Amino acid sequence: MLDARALAAVRGGLSGVLDDEQRRDAVARSFYARLFAEYPDFRAFFPAGMDQQRHRLMRAIAHVVDHVEDEAFVPFLHQLGRDHRKHGLTGAHFLAASNALAAAVRENADTWNPEIDAAWRRVVSAVCNAMAVGADSEELPPYWSATVVEHHRVLDDLAIVRLETDGDIPFEAGQYLSVQIPQRPRLWRYLSPAIAPNTYRGIEFHVRRVSAGWVSPAVVSETTVGDRWLLGPPLGGLSVDTSPGAEDVLMIASGTGVAPLRAQLMALAMRSSPPRVHLFVGGAHPSDLYDLDTLLALSRTNPWLTVVPVVENTEEPWWRPPTGRELPLGVHRMLVGKVGPVVTRFGSWADRQIQVCGSPSMVRSTLYALRKAGTPMTNVQHDPLGY
Ligand SMILES: Cc1cc2nc3c(=O)[nH]c(=O)nc-3n(C[C@H](O)[C@H](O)[C@H](O)COP(=O)(O)OP(=O)(O)OC[C@H]3O[C@@H](n4cnc5c(N)ncnc54)[C@H](O)[C@@H]3O)c2cc1C
Incomplete structure (x- = not known):
């Protein structure tokens, strides 16, 4: 250029x-x-x-x-x-x-x-x-409409929203879309579907409230079943190379960053011989691993998948009740620390395809930890940071 x-x-x-x-x-x-x-x-x-x-x-x-x-x-x-x-x-x-x-x-x-x-x-x-x-050059519609069919507030600041789209959105697991909600017209925000494309036109988002944010607090607290959302065309290209001889996979997530990785795991589970995947899923407190049960269920039925939970604090903050969650036998024990440095305690993972997903600060600090451990940055994929 x-x-x-x-x-x-x-x-x-x-x-x-x-x-x-x-x-x-x-x-x-x-x-x-x-x-x-x-x-x-x-x-x-x-x-x-x-x-x-x-x-x-x-x-x-x-x-x-x-x-x-x-x-x-x-x-x-x-x-x-x-x-x-x-x-x-x-x-x-x-x-x-x-x-x-x-x-x-x-x-x-x-x-x-x-x-x-x-x-x-x-x-x-x-x-x-x-x-x-x-x-x-685009022939697809500029956006699609979708109806909220379920809104589940899994934490005080986090909601899972399920929608049914009016048309087929041609997205791939791992991509993200821009979204507009009726409570905040013309304020589009990017969200990553947490499930793979499917025939019943279902789509699911995991949204965490950002304090002082315009849109995320409304998704968490004001969204109701029947709301009509607008969804823009798919963007981004997080993907797993499944061609013969491709490397095994390391996925590192924190908070709602797990969504696009989970969508890809669900898509991989439908393939005949997926690569081996290690998923480190991190959060500040045990309850922040809000999706752990689904991920562990997925790993139980798919031996190629290992899920490793990571928390920064083993105790819950005072405003949340203890999860009471016991990790089932055979699951990797919960590790403690920031997810990036915890992952690199095991080495540089230089022989893996790597995806990192979370808040911009988590992605930056994880990339820093990987670089320091000697991971080739050409192996690492992440979404654009914050816009
Ligand atoms: C590729 C991509 C995919 C995304 N996928 C998801 C997803 O699946 N789920 C989800 O909950 N969010 C996701 N986000 C973040 C989302 O797009 C919004 O940025 C977020 O919900 C905040 O929007 P808001 O309108 O509430 O805050 P804004 O009104 O946009 O921002 C308010 C203030 O908060 C700061 N801020 C914005 N986002 C964050 C953040 N994540 N951490 C800390 N400070 C922040 C802003 O800089 C600003 O100062 C994604 C972002 C990108 C770029």
Whole structure:
């Protein structure tokens, strides 16, 4: 996409902007002001409160600048373009946005010159083009409707929501979707289905309340049976290579991060000879391993699967009753610590395909532990962190 010199110029020019919170906010404000002034119709695509939107835009720009030369980046942008169709955006909208973005950054950067400007314009236009291609080449609907058929609050801050979709969503186990709930119109959030695709059009999400969040508290506390949700097209590509000779698998999850791994395990259970899988499932307290019984049941009937529970604290916090759970005979004993360092106590797992799934901070700290243990990072898959 860009030669190394042009990339270095863009990164240098943008570093002052991206490292300074006030300047980041100024760029985002300028971008949206320019966009809405030139195309007033765009305003309707965005939520009333724009704070989160600005924050997300700048995180996305930082991600683009970091990954623009990665091979997998263009397919990622195609997916992102397709995903934006749920807002009613088409390819033409991305091209219109590219000028506003280039100008907003130029206005707020202090070390800017014609060379950086030219390189930055090339980055922006390549990214917007790739998103436009993704948006315009998609023939599937921009989103599907689904009805909540079950809402089960398994913890004070965590709910399992089951839905029946109106149409067949072509997702694979391990992917994630954007979701809009009726209580929070136009605020789309990514969620990972916790079950594999099936013929009865069932889909299940595990949602943890993020304090001060807009959407997750409403999913946990306000969702009721009969609610109609919108689900965007599938994204992401966590997957297990099941071809002959492929390596065994290590999966590391924490909290609701277990959802896309569990979906893949269920899909693997339907195959004739799945690879051997070790799943380390972590949580702060024993009750945070809210899905352990299902995972252990799966491992009992599938000898290729080993489930290892990991907790940071062996006692429950004062506001939750003890689980009273006894681990059945034959199950790995509960290990104590943060899941990443616990996993790497056993070595580097260099001969495994590895997936890491959880909150952005858990993924970062687990990647750090693996890197420190000597795990080749090319073996490790994870979803994009937080946007
Ligand atoms: C690929 C992907 C898959 C995801 N799958 C799931 C899933 O299956 N289940 C699920 O519960 N969530 C999942 N998430 C997270 C989810 O998309 C939302 O970010 C989360 O529910 C918070 O949304 P909110 O509107 O309540 O908070 P926001 O209003 O978006 O954020 C409020 C504040 O909380 C911070 N914040 C947001 N998320 C987190 C977090 N996870 N940990 C700590 N701080 C946070 C934000 O930075 C912000 O400061 C996934 C995210 C991604 C990127």
